[in-house]
Amino acid sequence: NAGVTQTPKFQVLKTGQSMTLQCAQDMNHEYMSWYRQDPGMGLRLIHYSVGAGITDQGEVPNGYNVSRSTTEDFPLRLLSAAPSQTSVYFCASSYLENTEAFFGQGTRLTVV
Amino acid sequence: GENVEQHPSTLSVQEGDSAVIKCTYSDSASNYFPWYKQELGKRPQLIIDIRSNVGEKKDQRIAVTLNKTAKHFSLHITETQPEDSAVYFCAATGRRGGYNKLIFGAGTRLAVHP
Numbered sequence: 093n094a095g096v097t098q099t100p101k102f103q104v105l106k107t108g109q110s111m112t113l114q115c116a117q118d119m120n121h122e123y124m125s126w127y128r129q130d131p132g133m134g135l136r137l138i139h140y141s142v143g144a145g146i147t148d149q150g151e152v153p154n155g156y157n158v159s160r161s162t163t164e165d166f167p168l169r170l171l172s173a174a175p176s177q178t179s180v181y182f183c184a185s186s187y188l189e190n191t192e193a194f195f196g197q198g199t200r201l202t203v204v
Numbered sequence: 205g206e207n208v209e210q211h212p213s214t215l216s217v218q219e220g221d222s223a224v225i226k227c228t229y230s231d232s233a234s235n236y237f238p239w240y241k242q243e244l245g246k247r248p249q250l251i252i253d254i255r256s257n258v259g260e261k262k263d264q265r266i267a268v269t270l271n272k273t274a275k276h277f278s279l280h281i282t283e284t285q286p287e288d289s290a291v292y293f294c295a296a297t298g299r300r301g302g303y304n305k306l307i308f309g310a311g312t313r314l315a316v317h318p
Contacts, residue, residue, distance in 0.1 A: 125306065132213070134293060134310035135248070142303050150305060182247065189304040190236035190255075190297050195247040 094118050098183050098196030105173040105203045113168040113199050115183030123186045124166040125193070128152065128179040135182065141166055142189070173203045206231040206298020210309030217284050218317055225312045227294035228276040234296040237270060237277045238306075242291045251292075252279070284316045 099114045117124065125140035127150075137150030141160040155177060157169040166185075170177060183196040207230040217223050229237075238253035254261045254268045254277065261268050265284075270277040277296075281288055294309045 127308070132310060134210070135295075135308040137305060137307060140303075140305050146303075148303050148305070151307070186306075189306055192238070192250045192253070193240075193306060195249070197247055 096183055096185050096194050096196040098181075098199055100199060101197060103199060103201050105170070105201065107173060107175060107203060109173050111170050111173065113170075113181055113183070113201075115166045115168065115185075115196060116164050117166075117185040117194070118164065119185060119187075119194065120163060121185040121187050121194075122163070123189050123191075123193075124160065125150070125184050126156070126158065126166070126168045127182045127184065128177075129182060129198075130179050138168065138181075140189075170201075175203045177201065178203045206234065206296060206305070206307045208294060208296050208298075208307050208309040210294050210312055212312060213310065214313045214315070216315045216317065219284060219286060221284055223279075223281045223284055223288070223314055223316075225279045225292055225294070225314075226276060227278070227296070227309050228274075229296040229298070230275070231296070231298040232275065234275075234298055236297045236306075237268070238295050239266075239268060239279050240293045240295065240308075242293065242311075244290070248293060281314075284314075286316050286318055289314060289316045 126138040127135040139158040184193040186193040235256040240248040242248040267280040
């Protein structure tokens with residue numbers, strides 16, 4: 093089992109560019125989520141999904157899109173990158189929202 | 205929506221002392237309260253969790269207590285060791301709209317000095 097795999101590990105974008113952060117899990121988990129981690133602000137929920145075809149907004153959804161076409165994959169799309177989106181992004185998956193969440197290795201994104 | 209507040213933001217203790225981190229939550233329907241540890245440059249990992257039908261849970265040097273009436277829960281680490289140095293996050297499930305979601309506190313940076 094690979095667990096939760098995130099790619100890329102590092103990324104530098106120019107303001108206005110778009111990109112997709114990839115997240116895949118091989119544990120057959122229904123619940124997947126994206127968080128951003130900024131100093132002093134903990135892990136803030138961007139978007140989450142309770143199963144294939146079902147997504148919802150978290151605490152800080154603006155500027156990000158998600159879709160969940162399969163159980164395994166949950167990509168996060170930045171539509172037009174802004175410096176305020178410079179952060180470390182974590183994908184997580186769990187069997188349900190109230191069971192252990194397994195995190196990916198994180199993506200360090202810098203927007204210049 | 206759910207809000208989770210965590211205190212203190214930093215905590216410094218001597219090796220062998222106890223450490224206590226406290227969190228409060230806003231959604232009275234929250235039913236799951238995990239704690240995660242994140243070492244420098246690593247991903248967060250679950251260290252202990254508690255459900256709303258339990259008041260206390262222990263796992264070796266780590267314990268968590270839950271007070272549903274006051275809507276707060278705490279992490280207790282006894283006999284701290286340098287390898288306990290990390291950032292600790294509390295979290296709680298919350299519901300806004302149709303689905304439950306896991307909301308995290310802002311984190312506590314624990315430093316254990318030899």
